[in-house]
Amino acid sequence: MKLLLVVCAIVGLSLGADVKILGQGSPSSDCSTVCTGTFGGAWNQFKNKKGDVPGTYIDVDISHCGYTSTPVITVSLGGTTPNWTFEGASAVYRATSNGFRVYIREYMNKDVTASLKKAQNNKFTVNYIAVGSICKK
Numbered sequence: 001m002k003l004l005l006v007v008c009a010i011v012g013l014s015l016g017a018d019v020k021i022l023g024q025g026s027p028s029s030d031c032s033t034v035c036t037g038t039f040g041g042a043w044n045q046f047k048n049k050k051g052d053v054p055g056t057y058i059d060v061d062i063s064h065c066g067y068t069s070t071p072v073i074t075v076s077l078g079g080t081t082p083n084w085t086f087e088g089a090s091a092v093y094r095a096t097s098n099g100f101r102v103y104i105r106e107y108m109n110k111d112v113t114a115s116l117k118k119a120q121n122n123k124f125t126v127n128y129i130a131v132g133s134i135c136k137k
Helices: 002-014 112-121
Strands: 032-039 044-046 055-061 072-078 099-106 125-133
Touching: 032 055, 044 112, 055 112, 055 125, 072 099, 099 112
Parallel strands: none
Antiparallel strands: 032 125, 044 055, 055 099, 072 125
């Protein structure tokens, strides 16, 4: 349902329509906003408790959107090339009103440090669409 809401918002915005966000438990349309952007910051290696390096992550800052609660967030991976070989880019972790984290790793590549190098060298970015409330309860 949340994905359908975000897709409808995207289509509505691309057509220049007024978008009203309604749904069970959603704030009034006067308090809702859509915030989109592209974030290219520092990619980092993720280390688990064993000290292994199983992947690469980036923390995305959306504090400028002004959300008062955690929004619904949809993401994709951008960059020069070859981001199609990576997995995990559509999953959002640690989402708050101010930001979220995305983990990626290259599919079938055992050398996870290569994922970090490719993310940095190919200027990988996270494209996001967030839908949420900007009014205090």
